[in-house]
Amino acid sequence: MRRKEKLVTVQLTGLTHKGESVGRTEEGVVVFVQGGVPGDKAIVSLARKRKGVWNGFVKEILTESQNRVIPVCQHFNYCGGCSWQNLSYPAQLALKEKVVIDSLTRIAKVSVNSLEPILACNQEYYYRNKLEFTFSNRRWLLPEELQNDVIDVNKNALGFHRPGTFDKIVDISQCHLQIDLSNQIRNSLKNYCLSNNLSFYDVKNHVGFLRNLIIKTNENEQALVLISFSEDNQSEIQSIFSFLKNNFPQICSAYYAINTKKNDSWFDLQCIKVYGEDYLLTNLHHAKYCIGPKSFFQTNRLQAEQLYALVKKYAEFQGHENVYDLYCGVGSIGIYLADQVKNVIGIEEIPEAIDDAKINAKLNNLTNCSFLTGDVKALLNDELKSKFGAPDVVIVDPPRVGIHPDVIAEIINFAPMKIIYVSCNPSTAARDFALFDEAYQIERLRPVDMFPMTNHIELVSILIRR
Template sequence: IPGKWDKILDIKACHLQQDPSNAIRLAVKDFALRHGMPFFNPHSQSGLLRSLMIRIASTGEVMAVLQFAEDDPENRTLLLNHLSATFPGITSLQYVINRKKNDTIYDLEVVCFSGRDHIVEKIEELHFKIGAKSFYQTNSRQAQVLYGTVRDFAGLRGNERVYDLYSGAGTIALFLAGTARKVTGIEAVPEAVVDARANAALNRITNVDFFAGDMKHLLNEAFIRANGRPDVIVTDPPRDGMHSDVIRQLLKAAPQKIVYVSCNSATQARDLALLDEQYTVSRVQPVDMFPQTHHVENVVLLEKRSGGSV
């Protein structure tokens, strides 16, 4: 419910999701109510069922990850067995025990209950292994439009060194690798880097490297000396944008182009203002990743001002 972080609207169908997403969600709810499994209350920090994440790839593969606030093996197994039997098409059924104050799972163990620990997405001729902790765009069809826009803005000719910041499972990096000399990805989540390397091997792409670490610490002069000064940087940060230390390092690296992808226009505008001393905005293209909402994914091409220092 707008303005209420702790309230949700109980609906029977979300038309922004494809089947069997709604059916899985309703099955969890109905089974929990029938068996007296309490839903998590964020105020009292009590209850069993905390969240449900569902991912459906364009390949038809389905991932469901249930988050439990307590370690209750009996009820957990009962619910997961029910889902596995009711929806045999679930490719990856996983769960997490989360006793923290927030819902993030990046620092928690994700257990595969049945099937694989990942699903496979396909964009153009590339296949991507997506795990529970890997960032991936929620709208697969528009993701292809988004990545195509990034590739168009980058305008690679085959001899450029490219850095892909906040690279996730390596989607953008691998999308650009075919027209680049070398692509170097940096990502904070180690599991996503494992997926990115697996995706490179899966697609037999050899001109990419992926590194795990905090962007503001890893992206420094020593890193650039070791991996080559970038001609193009693609950055796709989380909603809070780039840390000021990262922006300062981008200005020091001084690539000819920066392609900035953002799901938060406010923090993107803030960061663009900080880059303005050396870069000018030459192209802007919003991509409608979230139909029937005011949210967009915005792609901006920044080009180095003539006479800018390196």
């Protein structure tokens, strides 16, 4: 028996860090709400209480916010990929700026005089060059299907995880994040698999042949496709790739992996090439990069160009600099800057990323780049300094957790003139700015919007030695 729905009226005033809107009921109770935007007054259906706060979703809008726009995507509300699609782009930018200002003033306790206006993304949609989809026999059923008690439907899906569930997949027919080639490949592949009665993965019982699909695309509308299967059934695998080869000449690189594990992670799987090139090629302005099946690469290429150009502008290189590029991934920032400086030393803990960094340096005919595999915390020491020389500029682009305090202490000890901090999390960046503050002051700082329609914010800053 279905439980009785609890409805409340909520005035929405802000957004949480996860991108849900937040507001209060007429009695003053705080509610996190899906499907609303700040400024809306709405009737909200309460779903559950988590850590003492009610979570719910908009049932009916009573008064619309001025910042509300019509989402372009038919899957909005269900897929959770771009939760800010119903908020105008200028309002998204203003909110992101506010998050950065709040972090700087509340956590770093620094003045915001150095803050420059957020760098907007010229392309609000179709900006991603990589998407990962999941095959599943547990399709998320749309509310209208549930209402009509339709039980005898095809439950196979190829799409994105339904937020808040581990087993349900929202079947995607059109995603506005990647060029349309991605939609065409995904939809054709799904239809092929359905018409050939191939089994979609059942995550509860761990059976089913088809598991995951990654599509990477480049600026020349070429694609790298990687599919994972639960078993090494060569006749089906080869048939699938023949179908793709015959129908999509744009796929210039095709790989598969066999995943017999219970989880979907790729890092420990061997990727086997079926046909085409080893890598997809892409450019960031003058710099060229190879993107392999497992390489991490900036997912918004056009905005990565803006971000790296900003790093270069802030650093004002003279040509003599020894640059440490910490948390360097596939070496993309260091390689972009290498023709402007004397040497680049990149450090990254994922060995495959360092392999790609070395390939990328060669591709760009660079002989002044060294790339080392390991934990920054372990490698940043006097031995490194005596081998490669003290850095004039240190670039850090850490993961969301920010920089370990010991690494900050060691960077301060190395005493570079400039530190360029690229961050994907303003609150950990603000915490780290506070630790650098005894020796370095923020000279310039600019938020960069790499991911329109989402709550994610990047920022680039330059700290100068006091």
